[in-house]
Amino acid sequence: MTGPEPKEKAKVWATLAEEARRRIRDREWAPGTTIPNEATLAQEWGVSRVTVSRALGKLAEEGLLDRRRRAGTRVVERPQRAASFEVGLIRDEVERTGRRYGYEMIEAGEHQVPEHVRDRLGITTQPRVMRILARHLSGGEPFAWEERWINGGTVPEALDVDWRHQSPNEWLLHNVAYTWADVSLTAALSGPRSSRALGCEEGSALLMLERTTWLGKWSVTHVAYCYAPGHRMWSRS
Amino acid sequence: MTGPEPKEKAKVWATLAEEARRRIRDREWAPGTTIPNEATLAQEWGVSRVTVSRALGKLAEEGLLDRRRRAGTRVVERPQRAASFEVGLIRDEVERTGRRYGYEMIEAGEHQVPEHVRDRLGITTQPRVMRILARHLSGGEPFAWEERWINGGTVPEALDVDWRHQSPNEWLLHNVAYTWADVSLTAALSGPRSSRALGCEEGSALLMLERTTWLGKWSVTHVAYCYAPGHRMWSRS
DNA sequence: TAGTGGTCTAGACCACCAG
């Protein structure tokens, strides 16, 4: 042994998937042609058909193969992989970079609900609604600006929370579990308050993530996060 | 029958996954507790253990369960699902909305490479580099602005292509297959040319997608797409 | 109609790790 083994798992199907990728890359399996069927490959590789199926299924998922019953498995002519971006919690995002996470409440209180938020929350009546403005820090530097609306009709307890030391997200996670959310991403110009909070010029371009959270058919909260100028999300894998 | 059956597939494991989700939602399996092991559930549900494993594996992937050998399977206390955004081809993105896709070249030619593009392409020598400016239309309306750089050192054929009727992406897909790319997303302000192409005011906030494509260790192209103001990406699922 | 992939089962062995 020339060195310590770095955690070898060697799932069989993953190995076979890699071998198949190589054959495609090296044109042993040319674009547009049909490759041997599962039974043949299973015999050639000395594994069961299910294992071959998993390996090829992975490549189909990646867009390298096109599999159809009866027709067999073909190498696609022009593979085009979609890029995928994942967004979790701000706190995790910061801590993953190794920096210290910080939270600062700027303002909190009941507030009139503007039109666009009303639409997002699907509000028709006049419930009491909490608005929290805050910012998130990364290693002491401004990282993101948060404008949060919480529907008091769905979560009345939220109207009496002290938001100075606890971010809305963490409170909601602890108190309103098993929700679902729709999330969207867009670009916005910084306004007077967000630019002050982020320490940038007014009129800067900001990446803005919006999330509306639902508990059954009742809206819980709508939040807009504006990342500091220059923030970049990278595609995974 | 009261109506036509709408394509029922009913994979067993998917059905079981749904049942498990229900039990978690309804607190039959309470947060933080350990659920019955695979063998038990297999017997209860009258299926094989592998099928149970697939179903629970899916929920673990979704972040609802935490599975560990010997320790068993636990319901996580505070599930937090990451949002995921997928980006494919502009053309597909437009056509999926049912609108007609259009492409217009604005300018194409060899061009001096600015610093930030040079970095992205990992260029150290002085290869000939093609720049193409173009816009993409959706139902006749401006949809996205494209600034494309193609590394003539890697793809010399690209220096002699007529880009008026063929978008760089489609040409590259046909001529340089089996590449990989890194993709990022950020916000940018519209400049004089992009605002003219998109029909918006200068200084608008634009969602910008950048992609650098590699063939082995050689960079092929770098492209920045700026979507028209107000463009919004939605999380899938 | 026949050949292909898609899924399920029963059984087995192994890797992990709480006890």
Added chain:
DNA sequence: TGGTGGTCTAGACCACTAT
């Protein structure tokens, strides 16, 4: 060290669709 999940095999039946 034993119980748990993770993976593989062999065999089976089914769904789809090219011919």
